[in-house]
Amino acid sequence: MDTRSLTTPFTDDDVASLRAGDLVRISGVIYGARDAAHGRMVEALERGEPQPVDLRGQVIYYVGPAPAKPGHVIGPAGPTTSGRMDPYTVQMLEQGVKGFIGKGYRSDAIKAALVTYRAVYFAAVGGAAALLARHITASRVVAYPDLGPEAIRELTVVDFPAIVVNDVWGGDAYKKLEVGD
Amino acid sequence: MMIRQISVNRVQDAVRDLLIELAYRLPADYLAAMHVAREEEPSSLGGDILTMLLDNAAYAEAERIPTCQDTGMAILFLEVGQDVHFCDGDLNQALHAAVEEAYRDLRKSVVDDPLLRRNTGDNTPPIIHYEIVPGDQVHITALMKGFGAELMSRLRMMPPSEGVEGVKRFVLETVKLAGPNACPPLIVGVGLGGSFDTVALLAKKALIRPLGEPNPQPHLAQLERELLESINDLDIGPQGFGGMTTALAVHVEAYATHIAALPVAVNLNCSAPRVGKLRIED
Ligand code: SF4
Numbered sequence: 001m002d003t004r005s006l007t008t009p010f011t012d013d014d015v016a017s018l019r020a021g022d023l024v025r026i027s028g029v030i031y032g033a034r035d036a037a038h039g040r041m042v043e044a045l046e047r048g049e050p051q052p053v054d055l056r057g058q059v060i061y062y063v064g065p066a067p068a069k070p071g072h073v074i075g076p077a078g079p080t081t082s083g084r085m086d087p088y089t090v091q092m093l094e095q096g097v098k099g100f101i102g103k104g105y106r107s108d109a110i111k112a113a114l115v116t117y118r119a120v121y122f123a124a125v126g127g128a129a130a131l132l133a134r135h136i137t138a139s140r141v142v143a144y145p146d147l148g149p150e151a152i153r154e155l156t157v158v159d160f161p162a163i164v165v166n167d168v169w170g171g172d173a174y175k176k177l178e179v180g181d
Numbered sequence: 182m183m184i185r186q187i188s189v190n191r192v193q194d195a196v197r198d199l200l201i202e203l204a205y206r207l208p209a210d211y212l213a214a215m216h217v218a219r220e221e222e223p224s225s226l227g228g229d230i231l232t233m234l235l236d237n238a239a240y241a242e243a244e245r246i247p248t249c250q251d252t253g254m255a256i257l258f259l260e261v262g263q264d265v266h267f268c269d270g271d272l273n274q275a276l277h278a279a280v281e282e283a284y285r286d287l288r289k290s291v292v293d294d295p296l297l298r299r300n301t302g303d304n305t306p307p308i309i310h311y312e313i314v315p316g317d318q319v320h321i322t323a324l325m326k327g328f329g330a331e332l333m334s335r336l337r338m339m340p341p342s343e344g345v346e347g348v349k350r351f352v353l354e355t356v357k358l359a360g361p362n363a364c365p366p367l368i369v370g371v372g373l374g375g376s377f378d379t380v381a382l383l384a385k386k387a388l389i390r391p392l393g394e395p396n397p398q399p400h401l402a403q404l405e406r407e408l409l410e411s412i413n414d415l416d417i418g419p420q421g422f423g424g425m426t427t428a429l430a431v432h433v434e435a436y437a438t439h440i441a442a443l444p445v446a447v448n449l450n451c452s453a454p455r456v457g458k459l460r461i462e463d
Contacts, residue, residue: 021226021422023226063250064250064251064288064290065250065288066246066247066250066252066287066288067286067287067288069244069245069246069286072246075246075247075250075288076241076246076247076248076249076250077250078249078250078251080251080329081329081332081362083362103329103361103362103364103420104329104360104361104362104363104421105360105361105362123361123420123421123422125230125233125234125237125420126249126329126361126364126420126451126452127234127237127248127249127364127451127452127453128233128234128236128237128452129237129247129248129249129250129251130237130240130241130244130246130247130248130249131233131236131237131240133246134240148289148300149250149288149289149290161233163226163420163422173422174360174361174421174422175360175415175416175417175421175423177357177360177415177417178357179354179357179358
């Protein structure tokens with residue numbers, strides 16, 4: 001299968017060119033944030049306060065890395081379940097986020113919002129955290145250091161492997177499973 | 182009768198060492214099943230994902246870093262011979278200390294209260310289950326349980342009329358709802374019977390059985406085979422991108438129950454099934 005290389009920040013043309021099921025390699029800066037950081041960012045927005053990072057064109061990676069072994073820039077850093085971030089995702093899209101990396105289903109409302117705001121949802125391989133961390137060449141906490149593994153991190157990635165799950169055309173790489181049949 | 186004295190310090194050291202090993206090294210039975218699955222997986226993306234998970238396991242073991250960033254909550258099962266006396270301190274405290282020491286270089290994923298949610302900072306407390314058995318041996322099974330899969334686990338108190346078909350429907354529904362969220366390939370633990378509390382424990386115990394070992398009762402072993410086949414026909418596949426490796430094994434554990442109910446619980450384990458056992462030596 002073909003693999004596309006992409007560099008952050010993403011342009012509208014970048015996201016428009018991706019299709020569900022595409023394998024991609026992402027390079028550049030991405031932002032690591034999970035449950036607690038999303039809660040704080042959205043609270044800050046609701047109070048009308050500025051965001052800790054400018055998210056226009058950026059990619060958010062749902063990750064809470066393990067501590068780094070001495071000599072490593074980061075510990076194992078695989079994706080966490082994305083659906084838990086659904087309640088915060090529209091606000092992130094309003095900030096101009098163009099990509100999200102995680103694992104697992106998004107709600108129908110978020111899939112529709114990805115089409116409206118023209119952003120892409122990618123999956124990384126859950127459980128492959130040690131290998132994924134090899135694609136992270138720098139890591140720096142940029143906000144909420146008190147949240148420990150849940151702080152916001154600026155991560156520099158090189159050829160980070162991901163799969164397009166939801167594209168801006170409504171495509172979905174996860175199989176539809178009817179429950180209750 | 183002789184009472185065997187066992188120092189809690191010995192238990193603490195043994196549990197700590199086991200947990201550290203489990204963080205870095207996935208069980209041999211799991212890796213063997215993954216190698217077989219990779220040979221048989223018809224989906225090319227599915228096969229690539231299985232290869233990546235196997236490479237990840239080898240790399241983590243060689244580097245001595247965790248296979249997955251989520252090293253979970255520590256769940257400990259102690260089978261304690263009734264002729265054992267624990268000395269030199271408090272056994273529960275020793276187990277807490279073992280967890281604290283083991284997680285020193287691992288991610289701290291435990292909060293003190295489900296609503297207040299303050300990180301305890303040392304991954305304690307563990308969840309501890311005790312069972313008293315005959316003899317003077319102590320066997321401990323540790324499970325470092327990732328919560329991506331735990332979050333997708335389910336329990337239902339069914340009326341008996343739903344029978345085995347109802348059980349199958351509920352298990353399949355749980356796997357479908359979990360889909361990619363639980364990091365398939367999965368190990369599916371099914372508890373049947375008992376009461377509301379024990380059926381969940383049975384499902385968890387199903388996850389610590391050696392991978393693919395059938396239930397000794399023929400009707401339950403048959404149920405395991407049928408469930409595994411149906412689950413792998415769902416075409417969820419590795420990480421949910423399609424394929425026949427959705428689950429590596431289904432284990433069913435059952436217990437007596439009341440005439441009014443058919444309790445069923447499904448506990449899922451993920452691509453990082455860290456399970457290990459030890460016996461306390463003299
Ligand atoms: S569900 Fe398992 S493999 Fe997936 S991220 Fe959690 S611990 Fe890791």
